Amino acid sequence: MTLNHIMTAIKELRNIIINLKLETLSIAKTDYINNVPWINIKSLLQLLLTEIIDCKLIIRNGLVKYPPNDLRPVIIGEMHCLTYGRSSTASRKPIMK
Helix, strand or coil: CHHHHHHHHHHHHHHHHHHHCCCEEEEECCCEECCEEHHHHHHHHHHHHCCCCCCEEEEECCCCCCCCCCCHHHHHHHHHEECCCCCCCCCCCCEEC
């Protein structure tokens, strides 16, 4: 059943790629998706997406690294705190999202 759901999702993804005229698609490789081995997922991707010659499929290793707990607030602060204005007279007050 899960393999059928994955096949349906890939078919829908194919339609989205065509409708939006996407040039690249990046997917993270994992060992399993809902107990379905990656080799089966890869076969479905190849079967259902090979006819789309205008889109490049990028399969990444899917490695995720978590920063140490003490660095997480600093990283989050850097990513969510932006300054605005380009001139020297513009405000430099940070905006918190």
